[in-house]
Amino acid sequence: MEEEMENKTNSKTENEKHLPKEEGDVKYYSCEEVQAHNTSKDAWLIIHDKVYDITTFLEEHPGGEEVLLEQAGSDATESFEDVGHSTDARQMLQQYYIGELHECERKKEAKKEVYITTSKESSSWSTWLIPAIAVAVVGFMYRYYMLEHKSS
Numbered sequence: 539m540e541e542e543m544e545n546k547t548n549s550k551t552e553n554e555k556h557l558p559k560e561e562g563d564v565k566y567y568s569c570e571e572v573q574a575h576n577t578s579k580d581a582w583l584i585i586h587d588k589v590y591d592i593t594t595f596l597e598e599h600p601g602g603e604e605v606l607l608e609q610a611g612s613d614a615t616e617s618f619e620d621v622g623h624s625t626d627a628r629q630m631l632q633q634y635y636i637g638e639l640h641e642c643e644r645k646k647e648a649k650k651e652v653y654i655t656t657s658k659e660s661s662s663w664s665t666w667l668i669p670a671i672a673v674a675v676v677g678f679m680y681r682y683y684m685l686e687h688k689s690s
């Protein structure tokens with residue numbers, strides 16, 4: 539009995555290591571925190587910026603345990619939507635809900651996309667703009683030289 543109590547206390551301490559930051563009633567997790575839960579004994583998923591602990595659901599999943607384990611610890615939104623899950627499946631999600639993906643993590647993703655687009659655009663501009671300016675400058679210098687040469 540005493541040992542059992544001790545085990546419970548230990549497991550509580552173990553859980554406390556991963557205690558989320560709380561804001562009101564909602565718990566927020568970072569991508570790193572979610573990534574740590576990627577095994578068959580401890581599996582979390584992100585779907586539409588919400589975090590789910592699906593450990594107890596793995597064996598029950600009608601689509602099989604494997605597909606869920608492949609996504610464990612990561613954002614499974616795309617695969618979840620690709621399958622075209624039923625309304626029942628979407629309602630089932632609620633049972634496994636444990637919190638939200640931290641606000642700053644969502645912005646980080648959005649910013650990354652914008653940055654990639656802009657940097658691609660700017661690099662394509664510089665590939666033709668700089669040589670064009672160089673050609674124009676050389677052209678002007680040549681004409682100036684020729685005019686000077688003629689008049690003398």
Ligand code: HEM
Binds near residue numbers: 618621
């Ligand atoms: C916690 C999240 C999930 C829940 C609650 C869930 C639930 C379900 C349910 C209830 C079904 C039966 C069909 C239906 O009602 O739509 C199903 C089927 C299926 N699920 Fe999920 N699912 C989840 C996540 C995923 C993910 C992330 C994937 C893909 C990586 C996936 C792949 C599949 C596949 C392949 C089937 C079989 C579809 C078929 O046989 O037509 N599921 N799921």
